[in-house]
Amino acid sequence: MHSYTLIAPAKINLYLEIIGDASGGLRQRPDGYHELAMILQSIGLADQIGVHSLSTDSIRVHCNHPQVPTDNTNLAYRAAELMATQFPEAFSKYRGVEITINKQIPVAAGLAGGSTNAAAVLVGIDLLWKLGLTQSELEELGAKLGSDVPFCVAGGTAIATGRGEQLSPLPSLDNIYILLAKYRSLEVSTAWAYQTYRQQFGNSDIRDTNNLAARASAVHSGAIVKAIFDKDVRQIAQKLHNDLERVVLPAYPQVLQLREVIANQEGILGTMMSGSGPTVFALLESQQQAEQLKLQVREAIPDEDLELFVTRTITHGIQIGSSV
Numbered sequence: 630m631h632s633y634t635l636i637a638p639a640k641i642n643l644y645l646e647i648i649g650d651a652s653g654g655l656r657q658r659p660d661g662y663h664e665l666a667m668i669l670q671s672i673g674l675a676d677q678i679g680v681h682s683l684s685t686d687s688i689r690v691h692c693n694h695p696q697v698p699t700d701n702t703n704l705a706y707r708a709a710e711l712m713a714t715q716f717p718e719a720f721s722k723y724r725g726v727e728i729t730i731n732k733q734i735p736v737a738a739g740l741a742g743g744s745t746n747a748a749a750v751l752v753g754i755d756l757l758w759k760l761g762l763t764q765s766e767l768e769e770l771g772a773k774l775g776s777d778v779p780f781c782v783a784g785g786t787a788i789a790t791g792r793g794e795q796l797s798p799l800p801s802l803d804n805i806y807i808l809l810a811k812y813r814s815l816e817v818s819t820a821w822a823y824q825t826y827r828q829q830f831g832n833s834d835i836r837d838t839n840n841l842a843a844r845a846s847a848v849h850s851g852a853i854v855k856a857i858f859d860k861d862v863r864q865i866a867q868k869l870h871n872d873l874e875r876v877v878l879p880a881y882p883q884v885l886q887l888r889e890v891i892a893n894q895e896g897i898l899g900t901m902m903s904g905s906g907p908t909v910f911a912l913l914e915s916q917q918q919a920e921q922l923k924l925q926v927r928e929a930i931p932d933e934d935l936e937l938f939v940t941r942t943i944t945h946g947i948q949i950g951s952s953v
Contacts, residue, residue: 632681633756634950637749638784638943639675639740640777641807641903641910644668644853645871647826665793668853669777671784672807673940676746677950678705679729680753687725688713694732704743705730708750708774712758715770719758726754735936737816739904740809744777745947751782752947768796784946786857799857801944802865806919809938810887810926811908817877817884822905825876866899866912877906884909890929894922916941 646666683689688709690699701707705728713720728750734742751770755762762770764783771778776793786799856864878885884907891900891911896918900911913919919939926937 631757632679633753635678635680635749635753636948636950637676637678637734637745637781638671638673638946639734639742639745639940640669640671640780640784641740641809641908642667642871642901643670643865643869644851645873645904647823647872665776665790667789667793668786668799668857669780669789669793670786670802671781671943671946672740672809673943674734674740674809674938676734676742676749677731678746678749678753679727679731680750680757681727681729682723682757683725683727685725686720689725689727690730691728692730692732694730694736696736697730697732704747704774704778705750708747708771708778709754711770711773712751712754716758716760719760723758726750726757728753735809735811735813735908735938738811738908739817739819739902739906740908741777741781741904744771744775745781747771747774748778748781749947751778752949756949768794780946782946785944786942788854799854800860802857802860802862802942803944805862805865805942806913806916807940807942808891808911808913808919808922808926809903809908809936809940810891810910811936812883812887812932813934813936815881815883815907815934817881817906819905822873822877825880826873829876862912862914863898866897869899869901869912871901871903873905874902877902881907883907887926887930887935891922891926894925894929897922 648664648666690703690706709726730746734740748771751767767782768779771782772794779794785801788797853868888909898912902909923937923939
């Protein structure tokens with residue numbers, strides 16, 4: 630028997646733009662996804678994933694969080710299924726796997742918790758079955774599971790286009806401190822957020838450039854990318870952008886209030902909702918400032934349902950914790 634423990638970091642979006650077609654309307658791909666231009670960033674908040682060989686052909690998932698499913702609706706389970714399908718000889722030789730998820734990343738938070746778990750399973754089974762896959766091959770497999778999975782394999786800082794699976798690495802941002810805030814019981818459907826955005830802004834949201842390729846590439850030379858190359862944390866914070874705030878914040882007053890409370894505190898560089906929410910994050914220059922902000926937000930919103938985490942940006946994706 631053999632097993633690996635992997636560290637699976639969460640991510641935040643520093644930039645999320647839903648881009649359109651040549652007519653200026655919003656483009657929905659044949660696969661049902663929207664064309665996106667995003668900047669993704671790995672953070673230190675992480676789950677721990679155990680991948681262990683079984684003597685049977687089954688796939689088993691265990692998780693310490695009651696909201697996380699352990700059947701084939703779990704993305705980590707589906708990652709193991711995918712590997713078994715793609716590499717039948719290895720599956721026949723090494724048999725099934727047991728996956729243990731020690732959840733630290735909030736569930737349904739817009740932080741890619743499910744995607745990073747799936748990425749960890751891909752990496753873990755590659756090691757377990759001695760497949761020798763490259764990072765690019767693992768990312769390609771990840772794209773079959775979900776838009777964020779390829780990024781979660783590699784991590785760091787990257788521009789993501791297409792539906793989010795086409796990655797262009799950027800210079801890594803390290804040790805920018807972050808406060809994450811999320812109401813434990815609050816969930817926002819990603820599908821709802823994109824559909825609502827399309828319904829509300831699909832015909833009227835015509836931007837300065839009307840060429841799809843130009844819009845997709847504009848982020849590559851945009852102000853926030855320049856700030857990332859310059860390692861200018863203040864400028865990065867000033868250029869944060871998320872189109873989905875336009876539909877989520879009006880529909881979820883708790884998230885709007887949380888964002889406003891954080892924005893009104895001293896010492897923050899910038900604040901925004903991550904992905905489709907409902908997590909709101911703030912960028913800060915030091916851990917001390919992040920801890921202070923945590924206390925200020927807790928005092929302003931003394932709701933036990935509100936979870937607060939202090940973390941930082943990191944330069945990597947899935948990492949091997951240990952092997953037995």
